[in-house]
Amino acid sequence: MDEFIHKELFEKIENKTKIKSEDIFAVVDSVKDANFKDEETIRYLVRQLSSLANVPVSEDIEDSIIDSIINHNGILDFNHLGEITDKK
Template identity: 45%
Template structure:
């Protein structure tokens, strides 16, 4: 399973686990914290996030309007399949 994640994302499982540990006590209602997390994930995945997308993600996360499934997340980000 973890091998599949690494293949699909190009991110090492060790890096994902370190990120997960760093998020355990994160305050997702704090805008600065949320922006740091978004930038960290973006850098880890080597996927740039525009300022507009970052702002939309921050607003959604801080306000608790977080999508519950992948298709909703993709729609929010403007990705088309």
């Protein structure tokens, strides 16, 4: 049952973002021990995800995402990130 849920979740993510689950796992593996209080680490991740999704991210949005993550002690707040991208 658990495996089915995970498969279904990743199928939804793939359909919505057009990013393959293998690519998502590769990104996750590349940052699993990363310091999300470090600006360069976050900037690298934002650019990598932007490239995978084939969605350009302006420098202003990139800076806002970085500031948001750093100001939340390295925690990704997807609701707040959604607000940032919706405003721009």
